[in-house]
Amino acid sequence: MNGHSEQPVSGARRLREMLADPSKTVVAPGVYDGITARLALAQGFDCLYMTGAGTSMSRLGMADLGLTTFTDMHTNAAMIASIDPSVPVIADADTGYGGPINVANTVRAYGRSGVAGLHIEDQIQEKRCGHLSGKQLVSREVYYNRLRAACKARDESGSGIVIIARTDAAAGKDAEGNGGFDEAVERLTKAADIGVDALFFEAIQSEDQCKEVIARLPKIPVLLNMVDGGRTPIISNERANEIGFRIVIWPTIALEAVMAAVGKAFQTMKKTGKTPEEPKMGPAGLFEVCGLKELMAFDEAVGGKAYSNS
Numbered sequence: 001m002n003g004h005s006e007q008p009v010s011g012a013r014r015l016r017e018m019l020a021d022p023s024k025t026v027v028a029p030g031v032y033d034g035i036t037a038r039l040a041l042a043q044g045f046d047c048l049y050m051t052g053a054g055t056s057m058s059r060l061g062m063a064d065l066g067l068t069t070f071t072d073m074h075t076n077a078a079m080i081a082s083i084d085p086s087v088p089v090i091a092d093a094d095t096g097y098g099g100p101i102n103v104a105n106t107v108r109a110y111g112r113s114g115v116a117g118l119h120i121e122d123q124i125q126e127k128r129c130g131h132l133s134g135k136q137l138v139s140r141e142v143y144y145n146r147l148r149a150a151c152k153a154r155d156e157s158g159s160g161i162v163i164i165a166r167t168d169a170a171a172g173k174d175a176e177g178n179g180g181f182d183e184a185v186e187r188l189t190k191a192a193d194i195g196v197d198a199l200f201f202e203a204i205q206s207e208d209q210c211k212e213v214i215a216r217l218p219k220i221p222v223l224l225n226m227v228d229g230g231r232t233p234i235i236s237n238e239r240a241n242e243i244g245f246r247i248v249i250w251p252t253i254a255l256e257a258v259m260a261a262v263g264k265a266f267q268t269m270k271k272t273g274k275t276p277e278e279p280k281m282g283p284a285g286l287f288e289v290c291g292l293k294e295l296m297a298f299d300e301a302v303g304g305k306a307y308s309n310s
């Protein structure tokens, strides 16, 4: 033993193992920072989803309108993936942030940082949340080039990062007017032929459409995007599994909880001059969510005295 017993764990490999069982559905709650990632991990989720909308709002204070750069997204994804490298993180990679060489750079960088999977979409650079109206798409050719670049970078880098092709065509159109349900099926069918690992049909409008998507895209795993108040009716993870979805992401679960709760706490402070009455965790309780005990134990294990009387 040389003491180097901790082998790097590949989130991508773990995600691929999870996807290899066709009877299983990977469930990934949306997280966007260290706190939400820690809270999801504490509940025992075996996969996390880094939401781009949440990253945009938490890091920039801006709505999901394509303002986040590669650096914003990569830095956040890398941080989240590093908290528990044994739990795969699927991260939003929007349009890939430019042309084919940008897409390739994104795939390589996410893979090097331990991100297990990412999705690349066919919106134009001035993109928006998939559940808003008026989405504009790049042409099929530009989209397919993005996907070819992503697959080539995955293969050349050897990271095995799971490439998920997302199309916004069901509720958007390109400059030639191509759009709608069948266009989305066509784009994702081609995506599977190009060699991506999974498919993301954005803004499915009904449970019947969910079934049709699964029937028409039989080749590789299909992801379901569950956004409360979005275009797709909410179904349970169990139902998604019965229909045949292999990944379910819940991008806004933490955003909905946090925004409502924090807004209420600030309102109470403004009205009463104090924090809300509810029981508090206290500083130690708060830090324990983010590894306080483990960090102190590590320090002590190597002879540190800094925290021994805390």
Ligand SMILES: C[C@](O)(C(=O)O)[C@H](CC(=O)O)C(=O)O
Residues within 6 Å of the ligand: 030, 050, 051, 052, 053, 054, 064, 092, 128, 129, 130, 131, 225, 227, 230, 251, 252
């Ligand atoms: C999945 C998504 O890309 C995200 O950023 O999390 C968003 C979610 C949202 O804005 O509600 C999307 O569906 O476009």
